[in-house]
Amino acid sequence: MPHRLGPMQVLPSPVRRFADHETVDYCVVGVGSAGGVLVQRLARAGFRVVGLEAGPFWDTEKDWVSDEKGSHELYWNDLRITGGTHPLALGANNSGKGVGGGSVHWAAFAPRFHPSDFRIYSEDGVGADWPMSYWDLKPYYELLEREIPVAGPVWFPWGDPHGHPYGPHPLGGVGDVLVRGCTKLGLRSVAGGPVAILSASHGDRPHCIYRGFCLQGCKVGAKASTLITHVPDAITHGADIRAHSMAARISLRGDGRVDGVIYIDREGKEHFQRARAVIVSGYAIETPRLLLNSACPGHRHGLANSSGTLGKYLMAQAGNVVAGRFDELIRLYKAPPAHALTEEFYETDPRRGFARGFAVQTVGPLPVAFAKQMAVAMGAWGWGMRRVMMDYNHWATLGVLGEILPWEDNRVELAEEKDQHGLPVAKVTFNLHDNDKKLIEFGRNKVMEIMWAAGAKQVVQESRYAHLVGAARMGSDPSTSVVDKFGRTHDVPNLFICDGSILPTQGSANPGLTIQALAARTADYLIRQGDTIFYSSRRDQEEPGIRYDLSPPYTHFKGNPRIA
Amino acid sequence: MSRRSFPCRATGGELRDLEQPGYYPGYSTLAQKKSWEEATRKTVTERVEKTAPIRFFSQEEAALLGAVVDRVMPQDDRAEDRTIPVLSVIDERLYKNSLNGFRYEDMPPDQEAYRLAIRAIDEMAQSRFKESFTDLTVHRQELILKSLHDGKPEPDNAVWHRMPLHRFWALLMEDCATAYYSHPWAWDEIGFGGPAYPRGYMRLENGLPEPWEKDEQRYEWNEPIDSLSQLEDSH
Amino acid sequence: MTFTLTTALERSADRNLPAPLSSAVVTALEHLREGCFQRSLCLIVAATSIASGLEVGYEHYKGSYSNPVMYTPVVLSGALAAAGLSGMLSRLAARTLLRWVSVITLVDGVIGFFFHVRGIARKPGGWGLPVTNIVMGPPIFAPLLFGTSAYLGLMASYLRREEDLDRPAQHLTEWFEPQSSDWRMNLRHGRFQKHLSAVTVLWAFFSGVEALYSHYKTNFRYKAQWTPVLLTPLLMAAGVGAMKSRRIANTALPAVAALALADGAAGFCYHARGIVRRPGGIKKPLYNILYGPPVFAPLLFAACGFLGLVASLLRREKK
Secondary structure: OOOEOOOOOEOOOOOOOOOOOOEEEEEEEOOOHHHHHHHHHHHHOOOOEEEEOOOOOOOHHHHOOOOOHHHHHHOOOOOOEEEOOOOOOOHHHOOOOOOOHHHHOOOOEOOOOOHHHHEHHHHHOOOOEOOOOHHHHHHHHHHHHHHOOOEOOOOEOOOOOEOOOEOOOOOOHHHHHHHHHHHHOOOOOEEOOOEOEOOOOEOOEOOOOOOOOHHHOOOOOOEOOHHHHOHHHHHHOOOEEEOOOEEEEEEEOOOOOEEEEEEEOOOOOEEEEEEEEEEEOOHHHHHHHHHHHOOEOOEOOOOOOOOOOOOOOOEEEEOOEEEEEOOOOOOOOOOOOOOEEEOOOOOOEHHHOEOOOEEEEEEOOOHHHHHHHHHHHOOOOHHHHHHHHHOHHHEEEEEEEEOOOOOOOOEEEEEEEEOOOOOEEEEEEOOOOHHHHHHHHHHHHHHHHHHHHOOOOEEEEEOOEEEEEOOOOEOOOOOOOOEOOOOEEOOOOOEEEOOHHHOOOOOOOOOHHHHHHHHHHHHHHHHHHOOHHHHOOOOOOOOOOOOOOOOOOOOOOOOOOOOO | OOOOOOOOEEOOEEOOOEOOOOOOOOOOOHHHHHHEOHHHHHHHHHHHHOOOOOOOOOHHHHHHHHHHHHHHOOOOOEOHHHOOOOHHHHHHHHHOOOOOOOEEOOOOOHHHHHHHHHHHHHHHHHHHHOOOHHHOOHHHHHHHHHHHHOOOOOOOOOHHHHOOHHHHHHHHHHHHHHHHHOOHHHHHHHOOOOOOOEOOOOOOOOOOOOOOOOOOOOOOOOOOOOOOOOOOOOO | OOOOHHHHHHHHHHHHOOHHHHHHHHHHHHHHHHOOOHHHHHHHHHHHHHHHHHHHHHHHHHOOOOOHHHHHHHHHHHHHHHHHHHHHHOHHHHHOHHHHHHHHHHHHHHHHHHHHHHHHHOOOOHHHOHHHHHHHOOOOOHHHHHHHHHHHHHHHHHOOOHHHOOOOOOHHHHOOOOOOOHHHHHHHOOEOHHHHHHHHHHHHHHHHHHHHHHHHHOOOOOHHHHHHHHHHHHHHHHHHHHHHOHHHHHOHHHHHHHHHHHHHHHHHHHHHHHHHHOOOHHHOHHHHHHHOOOOOHHHHHHHHHHHHHHHHHOEOOOO
């Protein structure tokens, strides 16, 4: 049986395997949103690349189901400890395990960050500035929007206004509510995107079928994940992607350079993959955990942690869900959960009394998720739960996506407990600060207002958090950041970090597209630097210049002409 | 486990043994399983056909938690052979140590949390009504559970000082909701479309039913009038 | 002498209309009957191909031009509109440019039909889920319907011009088609009633099926959505009858065709209203035209009625 990646796409074979004693050029830890793009780019450029992935290599037809409970294995379910004044729910909420990582079960909203997100310290005096600007990343946004590709409106009016290569999707009942509510209040909204879901077939990936199971892994292959967008091309070009390989430590040589990764395979056996450079792409919890677990003489507080900021400045976005009950039927389970939004409140407005802002987006919880929300939002239990769920088809749900600022005390550390491999697990601490609380309060009330304006008869809300970024932030000052603007650690010249954890701030946009754009840019940098990465410590901080010839197939000559 | 303990008075008559509660009479997601693909069909049919044996909880624990679950996710209106297994799903998760990927720093592991809570609930029943929780009338069971739901355990118990009550309540609700609303019979009750691949949806707006779905037929449904678990604003 | 529609119309116009108007009607009918309406048909071709170009333009925008072949109908619509306009101005353009552009466009429609069939096959479940995938896949008959204006263009290229009505056969101008075969002679002289009736039947089938499944998609929420579905078999029956009998061609066909024309016009209004009533209404014009009820689709159905009406006003083929 061929290994399937959707109804038409098949994993290319054979898959290259490097022998245990071989030294590769790059060892990428974590083949998720960033890792998938990195592995693909580097393999295409002719490097010898190994991608270590802790989870399985999904066969979408065999392993995934069109069912909420049956999709439990998509998430990082190993133990983590969560605490602080506002502890984050982890697991299904913000993690992935398996090739494709979290992009397997993201809702696929793919907005860009605004230009202001890159300089909130200069503009608003809060958080931190990025060591780069929006304009450095813009060409990568445009390229990735074609590669994934992103469907959306022809004109997206916020931030740096732009169009999308694939046409918008039809609205479902929840999108109708968002558009109706916003229009009533005189707010602009966009419909049918921007989402990384196909609104037309794309090579051997079919058009979306509007089944609403985005968060359970898209069996259709319409929703982009690096598993189907970049990994097949990486394998065609000779990348070795090893599933069920849990990185335990990064090995540091006496000369202060890393020389490989120690990982544990499915049977619990330890291996050492030698590499001339290592890139960690384990996302905001596993990345700091791996580096903290790799502490060694000379790096007593964790590898590449001379600044003491590794694990700190962790961010999640406010993700309050506002549910409204309507007299008419909505059937919120149809259409992708992500399909309409407004960013009218994205930027700082001094009149509101807090810095930064939020977006309002559609969400589409399936019955189990919705029942859990109702248990919190309405305190429903017993007969009350049965009753409110009988009205499931009358509810619509909108989400706040609010920017929470980076704070030093929001962090990832090592806990006492060990996981099944004997590695200390991560302990995540999260606290809300004054600005965050004001922002959430305002955002929640605004979304409730939109819900009322759309005609809801009852409106309730649940506080929750979405996405995870930060914890190994980039910056130009080695004493306050972990990596430079290309993801290279300040402390170790051939150790890189490239994933959501390097974001200094997070905006109110879903981070997926930005993470992939950053990965493509880092890859271009590595390719341009060539072999010097492997022996030199010289830091070239010049922009590499974008490479258009390293995209996966079907990228060019596809999609609507861009008007902006 | 005895379930049928309510006086079963509901608006518009008695709470009856229904094949299918809800506003979508005759709707069956399982009838559509021919149009699901292999992997999903297997997962969902196994859920309906196989009930896992109780392996984690002791017999007494299972009896008590069973009584709790019967009030937290009551099914007195469902016919005996159309009852959705909840307890066995919780038991299986704990037995297999299938975690949700995290644990609150102030919470013990899930297994221990359930054992502690079961003990606490039984002690509460003993000290308030001098009877085991399983032997209490439904009303008295609900009095105890309502006090847990409200975060003001009545009577108080030492366990709730070691383990935050609201977190245990959330854990219990999540487990019960997952077990109940992942079952196709619950999908029929609430009018959810069920698995949808390779066949997706074509009527996305205005709440229109797909050809195989049913339109809603509302009638006045009310929980038992004397239940304490009804929603505050439902009457 | 059996009832003929044109005669009846002429007589009624004579009796009931004031002089300049009645003679205009009579002349128009005569032009039709004699096949001397090349210029008018060219104009219609130009107008309809602009409309269908707009429609295919936004429909393929929805489909994201994910295959470069999707640009061809858009480009060809523009070319056909230009050819139609130039055909209106020049006899030579009508007989050469318009003819060839029409043929290419028709071929493109057939190619598009195959691509749309393939598109349905490539959806999850493919032809194993015919209902869902026809409803949600690329509109199966749309590329053939897109050929309507090209087909009219092809016919126009064989017609005589309005000013030829009073002149004797212009052999000199026909130097480029020395041996006119029978069907060409028939076309030139407006003798293609059976032919056009057959075309009406075919096109009614295509657009009727489109109306059926797209109204099925919205569960026939409005009773009016049944009308094109019910009119289609009637129109097809009338068309088939018209191929067999002159009588039906002069009675039932124009009656049903006029109904279809009116229904299409009403549908156009309903669809426009549907767009305005969508969330966001006229504040989101682009999106709501894209995903509201397709505003041009009822006009396609009306076009079938138009074809039927024209057929009823023509003369029958000469044996």
